[in-house]
Amino acid sequence: MLCFPGRALCSALLACALSLAAAASWAQAPTQSVASEQNVVGPSQCAKCHKVEATIWQHTHHFASFRSMPRLPKAEEIAQKMGIQRIREAGTICAKCHFTSAVQNGQLQVIAGISCESCHGPGKNYIDVHPGKKGETPAQIAERLRRAQAAGMIRPNMIFKIAKNCYSCHIVPQEKLVNIGGHVAGSPFEMVSWTQGEIRHNTWYSDGKSNNPAPINIQRKMYVIGAAVELSESLRAVGNATQNASYAVTMARRAQAAAQRLQTINNALQLPETKEMMAAVATARLNLNNGPQLDGVADKIDAAAQAFDHKYDGSQLGAIDSMIPGPQYYKGQPFPVNGQ
Secondary structure (H helix, E strand, C coil): CCCCCCHHHHHHHHHCCCECCCCCCCCCCCCCCCCCHHHCCCHHHHHCCCHHHHHHHCCCHHHHHHHHHHHCHHHHHHHHHHCCCCCCCCCCHHHHHHCEEEEECCEEEEEECCCHHHHHCCCCCCCCCCCCCCCCCHHHHHHHHHHHHHCCCCCCCCHHHHHHHHHHHHECCCHHHHHCCCCCCECCCCHHHHHCCCCCCCCHHHCCCCCCCCCHHHHHHHHHHHHHHHHHHHHHHHHHCCCCEHHHHHHHHHHHHHHHHHHHHHHHHCCHHHHHHHHHHCCCCCCCCCHHHHHHHHHHHHHHHHHHHHHCCCCCCHHHHHHCCCHHHCCCCCCCCCCC
């Protein structure tokens, strides 16, 4: 197992009783790229052009959460412990990850489950910029996409930013929600296996004729960047933890597992960016109330992961192919497109 400096502190943390006593304070709510509900246009606006993608979304758990999640006995139990009267209410801890919220008629409202803008950013400033036109030259396409990106659009090839959005919810950044509410501390999320399963919607460039898995070069990048972001988000969570309880223990374990995975990746690739990530990890101290130090480590890992995303197209990463999860590990079945 990869050793952190301060390993004894981490071991002591893992050995503690999993007390569910009330936390005195807790981490802030998720900070996703969906930063302003004022700019959310809603999935119905996206579906005007992205009809096939919207149909796929309507057959996912992301879509179903709008109606199904508030009815779950466990959700009701958690809400009661957290003092939440209405689960499907904008502004609650629940809404941050389980729903899409938007300002409508001057009020903040929950309008859908996890939807387009949860991953691709609020659309108000780019929805009229990013659609293509017939006869565009490559230069015009590049300029249009540049302007859409500048307006807040997170395109599918922006793997680092997509991963940050995924992990901001799949690693629950709420100590109180776990220790008091009894919410699980996160999903066993992994970028390749979860994005290539039921939520897969690789249909735009085939005009809705196919929904094939992402090319291997993209999967390679997803695997590396996903491991890096899982580690950075886990470290932030440990740093924000205040009690030797379920949340801190789970996050410390997750950080250790992610660091191990990243070490294996680095052993195979030996790239400057993966070496930078591991150098940052070597300074981590898995202590409670250690937010500033672990945030600093996480910032360095994120910076290296973002540089990695920009620098490599995936063709250089074949040494990790045996590590990438195959179809048997995909999370759910993709919705068939044209019988495929």
